[in-house]
Amino acid sequence: MQHKATCPLAPELRMDDASTLPQRLLASSALPYSWADLPAWTVLDTAFDSLAPFLHCWHTWLSDARRPRMLHYVGILPVARAHHLPALARQAAQATPQWVPLADSLAASCAGLGDGQHRILLAQGQLSLTLCVGDTAALLAEQNFLANTVWVHGTHALWDKWRIKSLARCSQRGAYLAIYSLAPGAQANLNEAGFVDVQHDGNSLQARFQPRWSLGARDLTLAYPTPQRCTVIGAGISGASVAYALARRGWQVVVLDQHAAPACGASGLPAGLVVPHISADDSPRSRMSRVGARLMLQHAKALLQEGSDWQRSGVQELNLEQGSAHWHAEGAWIRPSRLVQAWLHHPAIRCHFGARVTGLQQHAGVWRLSGDDGAIWSESEVVVLANATGCVPLMMAPKHAHHLGVGLVERLEMLHAVHGTVSYAVHQRLPPADNWPTHPVNGHGNFLPQVPLDGGVVWLAGSTFEPDRIPEQAGHRLAPVSEQHRANAQRLCELLPAVGAELASAFARSEVQHWSATRCVTHDRLPWVGALQDTTDGVPPSLWIHAGMGARGLTFSALGAELLVACIGGEPWPIEGNLARSLDVRRPKRRRNGGA
Numbered sequence: 001m002q003h004k005a006t007c008p009l010a011p012e013l014r015m016d017d018a019s020t021l022p023q024r025l026l027a028s029s030a031l032p033y034s035w036a037d038l039p040a041w042t043v044l045d046t047a048f049d050s051l052a053p054f055l056h057c058w059h060t061w062l063s064d065a066r067r068p069r070m071l072h073y074v075g076i077l078p079v080a081r082a083h084h085l086p087a088l089a090r091q092a093a094q095a096t097p098q099w100v101p102l103a104d105s106l107a108a109s110c111a112g113l114g115d116g117q118h119r120i121l122l123a124q125g126q127l128s129l130t131l132c133v134g135d136t137a138a139l140l141a142e143q144n145f146l147a148n149t150v151w152v153h154g155t156h157a158l159w160d161k162w163r164i165k166s167l168a169r170c171s172q173r174g175a176y177l178a179i180y181s182l183a184p185g186a187q188a189n190l191n192e193a194g195f196v197d198v199q200h201d202g203n204s205l206q207a208r209f210q211p212r213w214s215l216g217a218r219d220l221t222l223a224y225p226t227p228q229r230c231t232v233i234g235a236g237i238s239g240a241s242v243a244y245a246l247a248r249r250g251w252q253v254v255v256l257d258q259h260a261a262p263a264c265g266a267s268g269l270p271a272g273l274v275v276p277h278i279s280a281d282d283s284p285r286s287r288m289s290r291v292g293a294r295l296m297l298q299h300a301k302a303l304l305q306e307g308s309d310w311q312r313s314g315v316q317e318l319n320l321e322q323g324s325a326h327w328h329a330e331g332a333w334i335r336p337s338r339l340v341q342a343w344l345h346h347p348a349i350r351c352h353f354g355a356r357v358t359g360l361q362q363h364a365g366v367w368r369l370s371g372d373d374g375a376i377w378s379e380s381e382v383v384v385l386a387n388a389t390g391c392v393p394l395m396m397a398p399k400h401a402h403h404l405g406v407g408l409v410e411r412l413e414m415l416h417a418v419h420g421t422v423s424y425a426v427h428q429r430l431p432p433a434d435n436w437p438t439h440p441v442n443g444h445g446n447f448l449p450q451v452p453l454d455g456g457v458v459w460l461a462g463s464t465f466e467p468d469r470i471p472e473q474a475g476h477r478l479a480p481v482s483e484q485h486r487a488n489a490q491r492l493c494e495l496l497p498a499v500g501a502e503l504a505s506a507f508a509r510s511e512v513q514h515w516s517a518t519r520c521v522t523h524d525r526l527p528w529v530g531a532l533q534d535t536t537d538g539v540p541p542s543l544w545i546h547a548g549m550g551a552r553g554l555t556f557s558a559l560g561a562e563l564l565v566a567c568i569g570g571e572p573w574p575i576e577g578n579l580a581r582s583l584d585v586r587r588p589k590r591r592r593n594g595g596a
């Protein structure tokens, strides 16, 4: 077919068209009409740095009484432009006053974005923005979602046959496409990739994704696109983060915990650090912790009181072996129990405490969770295990093991428990001596110089690492508390000799308190985020896990929760596919990378 006469091959949008581009893009998807009353809508925008389409879409969505509860917006942009995103956002909003507060809110969350994929939560988390920074083709190949709307504009790439095929891979059957950056043969390439009803308006092509062929698994419902009921086992930071992520999406969530209150396991830590991990090879753990720390601090900023619940203090990382130091400006201390409580406060979440789950039956697509006396705690279509090492005795019980996918019993056996103690004491005088750091220090152990707890402002020095037994394997004796304090005092002397010397007398006079708990650790120190069942006959998995946070649950959990609910609901993932796969329960065994 000869299309050249009617379809100019203009890779760039003419300037006189630029001001109306956002309106024309929305119109190409019949928005806002198309999304009316749906639970969610997903937009893929290959030139996010233009920003006007995003701001217009956001504003239209906000102003629409029949808007979908969740708007997922995936934006691709080059590294060089990502560095200037806050300025670009403000600039794009200059001539449109109603966009200004939106641009300000975006600018406040997107400073310093580097290469890779990032999740930014806007509009109280109902607008989930996934920014993919880097090479368009490589980033598209990493995506697993299916968009309702695809916008291709800007000048960063020429959309040849292969790139159009990669767009098709990210499109839902029926998706709307508007494409402005055209290569020769665009119309034929679109048809070949499954786009039909191609229309052109002189400067762009518009089409629907309606391939004649079956899309296999993509045509089946392999996720839960409509919110349903979910039971989360565990009211620590892993469980609360998942419950909150689901509740924001409209799910009804029940959280069950054996203790009498939330955050009574490892998440009851008086205060800990949210800080990226660094490694020479930028390992999956480093990448995950970078994105995770940023997301965790977004939650803290939105839900907690800075200064009393958390503080973006910055964290100094000392590598004693190499004699080097690294400053994490984005690092913070946080009181995890405060965030757990804030997350669980959502009106769509009901908590049952004193509810130790020992029974897990599935009948006609509904799970029933019960306790020792057989009383049913909850019924739901989906269950998430966020009960740390508690998932091992629960799922390894002969009556439950058959619920697990092939090979997963062996995987569960690889989880282990590591006991830890942090030493802390109320300050005798404030401010502390001049030779104390003003910010937390991390390295071989860590030191938090000033955290306000309920009983006063404390310093904390941690933490010990001692192999423990998983619940119900009794008989293991841990080192006495005095030995654990000694180990923390020794670490502190190595990390910060002057502070260690000053606090030695407090340790000697037993003026130091302790807090202890058990971490749930995987073989490679990366959490488990994913399904515990195989997909059979087009039925999506309904048993999931969010556990194995190790010594970094405060950094990993918000991101793990976003990834888990994205998998459950078939949404865009918050991280690149290759990184997400390294959190899958079935990931290949690799050597662990670095320390805990």
Ligand SMILES: Cc1cc2nc3c(=O)[nH]c(=O)nc-3n(C[C@H](O)[C@H](O)[C@H](O)COP(=O)(O)OP(=O)(O)OC[C@H]3O[C@@H](n4cnc5c(N)ncnc54)[C@H](O)[C@@H]3O)c2cc1C
Pocket: 233, 234, 235, 236, 237, 238, 239, 256, 257, 258, 259, 263, 264, 265, 266, 267, 268, 269, 271, 272, 273, 274, 336, 355, 356, 357, 358, 386, 387, 388, 389, 390, 391, 394, 419, 420, 421, 422, 462, 463, 464, 515, 516, 517, 518, 519, 520, 546, 547, 548, 549, 550, 551, 552, 553, 554, 555, 556
């Ligand atoms: C001393 C120490 C210092 C730490 N410092 C840091 C730090 O600075 N930064 C950091 O990021 N991380 C730190 N961590 C790690 C962090 O605390 C954990 O990664 C995180 O709290 C794990 O959260 P979780 O929700 O997975 O587990 P938990 O908080 O242990 O929650 C699991 C919950 O499941 C419940 N449960 C178990 N089985 C059942 C069942 N059958 N039925 C019902 N409920 C059940 C338990 O009651 C518990 O409440 C530290 C840990 C320790 C011990």
